[in-house]
Amino acid sequence: MAIALRYAARSDRGLGPKSRNEDSGYAGPHLLVLADGMGGHAAGDVASSMIVGELAPLDDDSVPAEQAIPLLEAGLQRANSLLTRAMAENADLAGMGSTTIVMLRTGNKIAMAHIGDSRAFLLREGTFSQITKDHSFVQQLVDEGRISRDEASSHPQRSVVTRVMTGQPEDEPDTSLREARVGDRFLLCSDGLSDFVGADVIEEILREARSPEEAADRCIEVALKASTRDNVTAIVADVVDAAGDDLPSTVPQVVGAAAARGLREPTRAIPTSPAAKAAALSREATGRREDDDGPELAEEAPRRPRWVRLLVGVVLAVLVLAAGSYAAYGWSQQQYYLGARDGRVAVFRGVSQDLGPIRLSHLESETDVNVGDLPTDVQLSVGAAIPATSLADARDKVERLRSEAERCRARAATGIPCGTAPVTPTTVPTAPASATGSARPATGASATGPASRAPASATAPTATTVPTAARAVAPR
Structure with a gap:
């Protein structure tokens, strides 16, 4: 296989x-x-x-x-x-x-x-x-x-x-x-x-x-x-x-x-x-220019008039910029993220940044998950945009946020504030031997x-x- x-x-x-x-x-x-x-x-x-x-x-x-x-x-x-x-x-x-x-x-x-x-x-x-x-x-x-x-x-x-x-x-x-x-x-x-x-x-x-x-x-x-x-x-x-x-x-x-x-x-x-x-x-990393190691020309070709070179350069620059802009915009429209809209979690298509007056994202779908029902740290994450690798991934993240909001509402109903999800790191245990290599003790951390x-x-x-x-x- x-x-x-x-x-x-x-x-x-x-x-x-x-x-x-x-x-x-x-x-x-x-x-x-x-x-x-x-x-x-x-x-x-x-x-x-x-x-x-x-x-x-x-x-x-x-x-x-x-x-x-x-x-x-x-x-x-x-x-x-x-x-x-x-x-x-x-x-x-x-x-x-x-x-x-x-x-x-x-x-x-x-x-x-x-x-x-x-x-x-x-x-x-x-x-x-x-x-x-x-x-x-x-x-x-x-x-x-x-x-x-x-x-x-x-x-x-x-x-x-x-x-x-x-x-x-x-x-x-x-x-x-x-x-x-x-x-x-x-x-x-x-x-x-x-x-x-x-x-x-x-x-x-x-x-x-x-x-x-x-x-x-x-x-x-x-x-x-x-x-x-x-x-x-x-x-x-x-x-x-x-x-x-x-x-x-x-x-x-x-x-x-x-x-x-x-x-x-x-x-x-x-x-x-x-x-x-x-x-x-x-x-x-080293500060070298792209042409530092480039080959030297053995013979210089006849030079075109300066205005021709300038015109060709401008045309090429415009074409490169146009192609680059089109490719970058096309790439951005294949991205997704979760953000806040009217107090609720929403799925957006594109990237969360704007390019001057050009918006690089638009609303894909709204949800019924209230941002205010989420823990404080998760609210901040939603406000800063949570990236997703695909539309399916974005929907999975929405479902996890919905579960988290339900958990917080249940806690609030009992008078316990939701706060943030606690993390309780513990001491690193002895690491077992490699699945295929010889057994070695692992350093504790x-x-x-x-x-x-x-x-x-x-x-x-x-x-x-x-x-x-x-x-x-x-x-x-």
Whole structure:
């Protein structure tokens, strides 16, 4: 049976002090990449977007299984070399780095490489497991039997990572090749989710969500309700039958810093192929112009009169603008969102923004769901527009809002205010062994406390001082 992926990628800056999103994510028909940049002022967003840009061209269905792991390793080496070169050319980038998780589908198998403490989870036939092992100081202490997994979740140096992409030769990832089965659900996430939301809550989300889109949206929502102080990114992918009724995804999604840097210039054409996205992201991250590496002409052709060149240029510009505007408008009319109209939830077709005097949305249908019956946080979401992937998805969201409004009215009838839906993160339990790999202990993560990146020189308890053999990496 031929398999395919249905995926969704979401990212948010979080509620902490960071002024920009340093996470980057890419989800395509054959490739999933998540990179959590580190360094703060040292351009963690540049590092993560450069890595995603370098790996995005691997989104190809022609890779044989025996070549998948070497291909990922070579791609990560190239990305690491890009970091080295960028830091050598720009002193402001010195010290940047990034975690990386990359999954490449090859036939009915998944090749994976990861480095750092971003995590990948798998829900298969009712069994939930963490399939990556953190490259962190506390994980090393757990492996050595010096602390328990419960102690790891509150250890003062739990945020120190020992291996990430920093442009150094020793930055080598762990790799694996596993079978993919129809019904598998994968989650790639940054520590903005796993450090603030318990693994049992994450498991519940993956079990109950009806689609990758719903699961990814819910992961971000729960992380924000848990007051995550870090950037949070989630990529969810379902393995589906390529010829079945559950249609696979076909359009790549870029989120976080990679999307912000790659689409920063509004006059530049938006890249559509993975290779074009990679080139755009690399140019944005390094500051190179599009023509820096272009070929030189051996012989200059005869020049047309200046007025002819100007006229041709104007005509071409008008045609490009017209085509671009038509394509953009056509794309906008395939989008849907939920908003408020006359105090009730309504479904709109288009996008919630306007382009000057041009309205880019119109009312698709009205509902009987009163906005005032919803919890306060949901009312704010409706007011800010809740995106939907299709008309059917929009209708599903309306039904969920209707159920939420009924719940609130029932509570109000008993004198209990509705408020917001509570989230009760819990301590991360021991992660079970990978469905196909060897058993490895998973690092515990606090569900309630922030996991700010601490310097490698931070003081630890006497029994857990950083061993001299560990190479701790600078904080995020």
